[in-house]
Amino acid sequence: MVTPDKKRVAFNRPYQGKRAAEYVQQALSSHHHSGDGPWTLKATQELAQMLNGADVLLTPSGTHALELACMTLDLGPDDEVIIPSFTFTSVATAALRSGSTVRFADVDHDTLGLSLATVVPLVNRRTRAVIAVHYAGRARDLQDLRDYCDSQEIALIEDAAHALGGALEGKPLGSFGHLSCLSFHETKNLSCGEGGALVVNDPQLLRLARIVREKGTNRFDLFNGYVDKYTWLGPGSSFLLSDISAAILCAAIEDFPVTQNRRRSASQGYDAGLDDFIARTGFTRPVQLPNHLNSHHMYYMLASSDAKRDAILDHCRNSHIQAVFHYQSLARTPFGSSIARYADPTPVSDDVSRRLLRLPLYSDIPDQAVAAVIAAFDGWRP
Ligand SMILES: Cc1ncc(COP(=O)(O)O)c(C=O)c1O
Numbered sequence: 001m002v003t004p005d006k007k008r009v010a011f012n013r014p015y016q017g018k019r020a021a022e023y024v025q026q027a028l029s030s031h032h033h034s035g036d037g038p039w040t041l042k043a044t045q046e047l048a049q050m051l052n053g054a055d056v057l058l059t060p061s062g063t064h065a066l067e068l069a070c071m072t073l074d075l076g077p078d079d080e081v082i083i084p085s086f087t088f089t090s091v092a093t094a095a096l097r098s099g100s101t102v103r104f105a106d107v108d109h110d111t112l113g114l115s116l117a118t119v120v121p122l123v124n125r126r127t128r129a130v131i132a133v134h135y136a137g138r139a140r141d142l143q144d145l146r147d148y149c150d151s152q153e154i155a156l157i158e159d160a161a162h163a164l165g166g167a168l169e170g171k172p173l174g175s176f177g178h179l180s181c182l183s184f185h186e187t188k189n190l191s192c193g194e195g196g197a198l199v200v201n202d203p204q205l206l207r208l209a210r211i212v213r214e215k216g217t218n219r220f221d222l223f224n225g226y227v228d229k230y231t232w233l234g235p236g237s238s239f240l241l242s243d244i245s246a247a248i249l250c251a252a253i254e255d256f257p258v259t260q261n262r263r264r265s266a267s268q269g270y271d272a273g274l275d276d277f278i279a280r281t282g283f284t285r286p287v288q289l290p291n292h293l294n295s296h297h298m299y300y301m302l303a304s305s306d307a308k309r310d311a312i313l314d315h316c317r318n319s320h321i322q323a324v325f326h327y328q329s330l331a332r333t334p335f336g337s338s339i340a341r342y343a344d345p346t347p348v349s350d351d352v353s354r355r356l357l358r359l360p361l362y363s364d365i366p367d368q369a370v371a372a373v374i375a376a377f378d379g380w381r382p
Pocket of ligand 1: 063
């Protein structure tokens with residue numbers, strides 16, 4: 001057995017909901033272990049409330065939610081999907097699996113996500129979808145992006161894996177796109193180990209999404225008493241989350257107000273404690289965005305150079321602090337460059353991928369861990 005390093009501040013620790021064990025036991029004792037049972041229903045109703053009443057379909061992961069979104073839109077080889085170059089590979093692989101062409105857009109410097117300015121020049125008659133990833137739960141001008149997509153008959157998919165609990169102009173992130181994707185991976189604000197959800201904001205897409213999610217059938221209609229036999233209606237896969245995982249998710253949802261508060265105060269602790277470090281080193285923190293409610297998914301900074309980023313990560317490692325880098329610019333990866341059909345420049349993505357670092361932040365991070373991180377940063381002399 002590996003002995004845990006007691007001094008080490010982990011980047012993430014999976015959160016266990018206060019009533020998770022009790023709910024899992026109830027789910028196990030029930031006669032419904034597969035998907036779409038009572039715990040799934042409870043979780044989706046509660047998530048729907050957080051998302052302005054949208055329809056929510058639980059999936060086995062955020063990656064599956066993205067794949068389900070692309071299949072629901074029936075994307076194919078004639079289509080192009082615009083995604084940010086600075087993002088997680090699942091965004092690209094979901095579009096690729098649909099057979100469509102991935103077109104890498106650069107990101108906005110302040111949000112590290114797509115903006116109208118980075119998307120519009122890449123749109124052509126083959127563009128069928130835009131996947132806007134709310135990096136660190138940050139976004140702006142989303143309604144403008146949605147309006148633009150509507151005007152061009154392009155689907156807007158939000159990747160809100162980092163964004164649950166955040167809002168823009170009073171509207172929850174995840175409720176702007178025709179479809180949105182959530183992740184309940186253990187690193188996310190809400191976790192059930194592995195899990196995700198497709199949020200359907202456009203009611204016209206709901207029936208198709210249900211069919212694709214249920215192996216191309218209308219099993220949903222059977223279970224809800226609308227038909228007495230189900231049948232095969234089209235392409236699909238199995239995109240359901242087990243009800244046992246949904247029980248874990250329900251416990252996490254119940255604690256969400258408390259865990260969001262913890263994330264907020266830990267972030268505020270970093271804000272206050274790192275002022276001197278920032279002034280001394282020339283590292284930068286994200287600017288405040290107008291009318292934006294932070295999801296406090298992540299605490300990140302940009303180093304003044306890639307060498308300084310690597311040096312502080314080394315220093316953190318030596319100080320038992322697990323600070324980490326993040327995405328590569330996908331367009332610059334060996335596979336990304338091999339599939340890119342266009343030579344679109346992505347200077348911001350390329351630059352931030354070399355300078356970004358993330359600090360430990362999780363749903364029950366103790367004050368002592370935050371203090372230890374701040375002390376390590378204070379002790380760094382470049
Ligand atoms: C922005 C983003 N999208 C999608 C995913 C995929 O989520 P999952 O790990 O649940 O498949 C992640 C995972 O970290 C992510 O960060």
